[in-house]
Amino acid sequence: MRFKKEPPFSHGTTAKIAVVLVNLGTPDAPTSSAVRQYLKEFLSDPRVVEIPRAIWWCILNGIILPFRSGKSAHKYASIWSKDGSPLKVHTEKQAMLLRGYLGERGHQLEVVYAMRYGSPSLPTILDKLKKDGCDRILILPAYPQYSATTTASIFDAVFSHYQQVRNVPELRLIKHYHDHEGYISALAASVQTHWTTHGRSEKLVMSFHGVPKRTLLLGDPYHCECHKTARLLAQQLGLSQDQYVVTFQSRFGKAEWLQPYTAPTIQLLARQGLKRVDVICPGFTSDCLETLEEIGIEVKNDFIHGGGKEFYLIPCLNEAPAWIHALATIAEEQLSGWPTRLSGSEVDAQKRLNDFQRAEATRLGA
Numbered sequence: 001m002r003f004k005k006e007p008p009f010s011h012g013t014t015a016k017i018a019v020v021l022v023n024l025g026t027p028d029a030p031t032s033s034a035v036r037q038y039l040k041e042f043l044s045d046p047r048v049v050e051i052p053r054a055i056w057w058c059i060l061n062g063i064i065l066p067f068r069s070g071k072s073a074h075k076y077a078s079i080w081s082k083d084g085s086p087l088k089v090h091t092e093k094q095a096m097l098l099r100g101y102l103g104e105r106g107h108q109l110e111v112v113y114a115m116r117y118g119s120p121s122l123p124t125i126l127d128k129l130k131k132d133g134c135d136r137i138l139i140l141p142a143y144p145q146y147s148a149t150t151t152a153s154i155f156d157a158v159f160s161h162y163q164q165v166r167n168v169p170e171l172r173l174i175k176h177y178h179d180h181e182g183y184i185s186a187l188a189a190s191v192q193t194h195w196t197t198h199g200r201s202e203k204l205v206m207s208f209h210g211v212p213k214r215t216l217l218l219g220d221p222y223h224c225e226c227h228k229t230a231r232l233l234a235q236q237l238g239l240s241q242d243q244y245v246v247t248f249q250s251r252f253g254k255a256e257w258l259q260p261y262t263a264p265t266i267q268l269l270a271r272q273g274l275k276r277v278d279v280i281c282p283g284f285t286s287d288c289l290e291t292l293e294e295i296g297i298e299v300k301n302d303f304i305h306g307g308g309k310e311f312y313l314i315p316c317l318n319e320a321p322a323w324i325h326a327l328a329t330i331a332e333e334q335l336s337g338w339p340t341r342l343s344g345s346e347v348d349a350q351k352r353l354n355d356f357q358r359a360e361a362t363r364l365g366a
């Protein structure tokens with residue numbers, strides 16, 4: 001059978017609405033085998049690595065997985081919390097808070113989270129929503145900037161899941177919110193809070209996850225969206241062009257990625273005599289390996305060994321109230337037209353419709 005079994009259809013049930021916050025995913029444990037399993041799924045995605053499949057299969061299985069899994073596991077162990085991987089802990093909390101904030105704004109809906117790689121997987125969550133009777137689903141990627149490597153890969157996974165479904169729910173997909181007022185204000189508020197507590201450096205480094213430069217040349221708007229986020233954030237903070245720099249981190253492999261790279265830029269700042277630097281990673285909405293370990297440990301060491309004295313990593317938006325409010329607004333804007341608000345008269349109307357449908361079903365012998 002090509003299609004999955006549908007849950008029993010029942011006339012008169014009110015279809016529910018759900019928001020799914022989708023993040024990248026993370027290993028289940030900071031061990032070599034768990035990291036290997038995660039990297040295998042992640043790096044086998046043709047959206048992430050565009051090398052011809054047969055060649056890539058040999059490189060991935062012959063070199064990357066055997067050599068990288070152990071090293072990466074060691075890095076994960078250095079940032080693992082008692083509740084698990086920071087990325088998962090924050091994403092779970094964000095979804096829970098978002099449910100509460102949307103509820104307070106009068107919306108009646110499910111809010112859940114899913115991961116593109118690892119668990120809880122998108123197919124598992126989408127199956128569960130179907131069982132729970134959700135017939136309208138809003139996909140909210142945890143990435144403010146669109147990239148084919150991340151956002152489009154989530155869309156692929158959603159479409160591929162519904163290819164096996166007969167009764168497909170109504171779907172909405174959020175492409176990006178890199179210039180959304182709420183997101184920019186939440187970032188600005190977190191920088192301001194940091195400055196109030198710790199004072200400020202002459203230079204704010206805004207470090208985004210990199211992608212291969214080739215993807216920019218082939219039409220991926222990610223690079224432009226990062227720069228727009230940075231420009232809007234700098235504007236809100238009143239920073240002139242010499243007070244901030246946009247960089248790209250987490251380069252993978254030998255090809256050229258978006259430049260300038262974060263680590264060499266910060267090393268250069270130290271060599272030029274900068275004693276204190278503030279770093280923010282605006283493209284990451286949850287702290288994770290790439291912020292806590294790569295920036296907070298590796299790049300920090302480089303800066304201090306290069307002559308710098310104070311290195312501050314500004315935390316990601318995580319559970320900041322301004323950010324959850326922004327997420328609620330972003331979701332709310334995209335939910336427009338869907339009956340998430342049930343007023344008293346709407347409840348009555350819905351009940352009458354249900355009664356009518358039930359009577360019709362009985363009359364037709366369904």
Ligand SMILES: C=CC1=C(C)c2cc3[nH]c(cc4nc(cc5[nH]c(cc1n2)c(C)c5CCC(=O)O)C(CCC(=O)O)=C4C)c(C)c3C=C
Pocket residue numbers: 024025026027039043048049068072085087143147149150209210211212222250252283284287288289290
């Ligand atoms: C192979 C190429 C990679 C591309 C392209 C890429 C794009 C990309 N990634 C993020 C966000 C995150 N990436 C994270 C980890 C991570 N990324 C890659 C590779 C690519 N990313 C690897 C191999 C890893 C795993 C860690 C390692 O072994 O180095 C994470 C952190 C996950 C965690 O568990 O904490 C995030 C988040 C974005 C936004 C992006 C493109 C825009």
Ligand SMILES: [Fe+2]
Pocket residue numbers: 209250
């Ligand atoms: Fe990545």
Ligand SMILES: [Fe+2]
Pocket residue numbers: 223224225227
């Ligand atoms: Fe650009």
